[in-house]
Amino acid sequence: MQEKIFRYPGFFFQSRTLRRYPKPVAAHLLGYVGEVDDKIISEKPYYQMGDYIGISGVEAAYEDYLRGQKGVSIYTVDVHNRIVGHFAGGVLDTTPTLGNDLVLGIDLELQEYGENLMKNKIGSIVAIDPSTGEILMIVNSPTYDPNLLVGRVRAKNYHKLLFASGKPLFNRAIMSKYPPGSTFKMANGMIGLQEGVIQPSSAFPCAGGYHFGGIKVGCHSHSSPLDLVHAVQNSCNAYFCNVFRRIIDNPKYNSTLEGFNVWREYMLSMGFGRKLGSDQPHELSGNIPTPEYYDKYFGKNRWKSLTIISLSIGQGEIGITPLQLANYGATIANRGWYYIPHIIREIKGLPEIPEKYRQKQYTKISKENYEYMVEGMELAVTGGTARIAQLDSIIVCAKTGTAQNPGKDHSIFLSFAPKNNPKIAIAVIVENGGFGATYAGPIASLCMEKYLTDTIKRPDLELRMMNANLLKPEPKKANDAQN
Ligand SMILES: [Zn+2]
Structure with missing residues (x-):
């Protein structure tokens, strides 16, 4: 796809993470994430359209720890919109940091x-x-x-x-x-x-x-x-x-x-x-x-x-x-x-x-x-x-x-x-x-x-x-x- 995507202007790759729950329990306390809306973006400039944010439960309470810090890469592209390298040798780029893992006191069996x-x-x-x-x-x-309440089915199920x-x-x-x-x-x-x-x-x-x-x-x-x-x-x-x-x-x-x-x-x-x-x-x-x-x-x-x-x-x-x-x-x-x-x-x-x-x-x-x-x-x-x-x-x-x-x-x-x-x-x-x-x-x-x-x-x-x-x-x- 990377080689062909120049034929489709306006399309680009974006990776995202999805939550998975091996046991279907504790829904309320874990909470869920959802896409940010205009209101959130205006209040919290960190977020951009398409970003996800914790809305309830642990997801909301510990959002700042879980999300980590976004990194920025600024690329130079050729006339076909293909990336040819980091702009200015990457001096404006920042490295993303992973979020913190959380350990909860919840006893899963209980x-x-x-x-x-x-x-x-x-x-x-x-x-x-x-x-x-x-x-x-x-x-x-x-x-x-x-x-x-994960991914595309979230809105419908909600x-x-x-x-x-x-x-x-x-x-x-x-x-x-x-x-x-x-x-x-x-x-x-x-x-x-x-x-x-x-x-x-x-x-x-x-x-x-x-x-x-x-x-x-x-x-x-x-x-x-x-x-x-x-x-x-x-x-x-x-x-x-x-x-x-x-x-x-x-x-x-x-x-x-x-x-x-x-x-x-x-x-x-x-x-x-x-x-x-x-x-x-x-x-x-x-x-x-x-x-x-x-x-x-x-x-x-x-x-x-x-x-x-x-x-x-x-x-x-x-x-x-x-x-x-x-x-x-x-x-x-x-x-x-x-x-x-x-x-x-x-x-x-x-x-x-x-x-x-x-x-x-x-x-x-x-x-x-x-x-x-x-x-x-x-x-x-x-x-x-x-x-x-x-x-x-x-x-x-x-x-x-x-x-x-x-x-x-x-x-x-x-x-x-x-x-x-x-x-x-x-x-x-x-x-x-x-x-x-x-x-x-x-x-x-x-x-x-x-x-x-x-x-x-x-x-x-x-x-x-x-x-x-x-x-x-x-x-x-x-x-x-x-x-
Ligand atoms: Zn009595």
């Missing part, structure tokens, strides 16, 4: 396993190594084969995926916000301890729930009264309603507003209601409501702790992303600190990963107060609501959650293991999956078992989870059929 468990379900799994902040897996379901049912392009793990349900109780319990409005021994009665001034927050049956650790173990709603009211109505503060702002600051310090700053682009901040929101909704000075009591059990206006939930698990596992969660483990050629991922972030809760939550979560597994998470010879700590929403409840599970020197913290959300222990619990537990022991001793449970199809329409009731 990632694949999680994606298989989440088939035919909608939701997300995020697992973090608490000791490093490295993300071990990010599962979004439904997902897609990353090979679909359009298809954009309108596919279940929104497979949507990165739920970092963008979707869910009410955390009962997994939020530890956060409220710790704030109560830190503020001194409860002691670990403080006990509150529960008679089928919390009843006050016409407000009723129901609870399931359990022994009563319970202290803090056992309230976590049994997930008592009444207990945390009491704790929450003491935090907000603390006489130390002058108003509901002041008490609420103190509560809110603690929540922000735990990584809720703000972006964590991970290396997954497009991360959203979830929601910890502001006083302004309630002022607007109820009127200024017209809301009290009782008005917003559902925050005590992780319902109401709170929205937590799966990434934030997993990070909260890692923080409990570490008894009070976390590294900003990140995908990257190593940038080849550089001595270290960016500094922000190497700095410990501390919450406003002391280590001692975290210990009580660890105890409660351990008891939840040995004899409470999270028994599904038990593993042979490994002490697991966990908490179930069931999040009310307009449809069927979301199934939520938060856990970490082992109790001492934790190696994995994991958050699972299965939309419309019912109780936390129904789907999210078993899926989290199987992932931990796989990661920590490399064998699954509960093949029946594994099979049941893999085969569970929550996308099937509900079987019609007899009455419906008659209609």
Whole structure:
């Protein structure tokens, strides 16, 4: 071709690289590249028409490392447009440099396993190594084969995926916000301890729930009264309603507003209601409501702790992303600190990963107060609501959650293991999956078992989870059929 191309003015050779994914997993976290448009070129003069750029995931976050540096060669051509040599002996040429190879902390086997468990379900799994902040897996379901967004077929496939049912392009793990349900109780319990409005021994009665001034927050049956650790173990709603009211109505503060702002600051310090700053682009901040929101909704000075009591059990206006939930698990596992969660483990050629991922972030809760939550979560597994998470010879700590929403409840599970020197913290959300222990619990537990022991001793449970199809329409009731 090189000899003949002079016959085709306007045509020239251009080589390009194409991504290839040997395993069709981890689509959202890896992201994809696409051709630059006018807007990108006007903002970033480095790029020229025809260049490719990372648009999402690792491709976007580490574009500057992955792309390397373009080189320039200026040639002299003859009258037939054939290259005869470098212009001016090549003094104006620059050498291109290769991009850096990246090593990710993702455990490929675990990632694949999680994606298989989440088939035919909608939701997300995020697992973090608490000791490093490295993300071990990010599962979004439904997902897609990353090979679909490579090369010429990209535009066509992108359009298809954009309108596919279940929104497979949507990165739920970092963008979707869910009410955390009962997994939020530890956060409220710790704030109560830190503020001194409860002691670990403080006990509150529960008679089928919390009843006050016409407000009723129901609870399931359990022994009563319970202290803090056992309230976590049994997930008592009444207990945390009491704790929450003491935090907000603390006489130390002058108003509901002041008490609420103190509560809110603690929540922000735990990584809720703000972006964590991970290396997954497009991360959203979830929601910890502001006083302004309630002022607007109820009127200024017209809301009290009782008005917003559902925050005590992780319902109401709170929205937590799966990434934030997993990070909260890692923080409990570490008894009070976390590294900003990140995908990257190593940038080849550089001595270290960016500094922000190497700095410990501390919450406003002391280590001692975290210990009580660890105890409660351990008891939840040995004899409470999270028994599904038990593993042979490994002490697991966990908490179930069931999040009310307009449809069927979301199934939520938060856990970490082992109790001492934790190696994995994991958050699972299965939309419309019912109780936390129904789907999210078993899926989290199987992932931990796989990661920590490399064998699954509960093949029946594994099979049941893999085969569970929550996308099937509900079987019609007899009455419906008659209609
Ligand atoms: Zn209760």
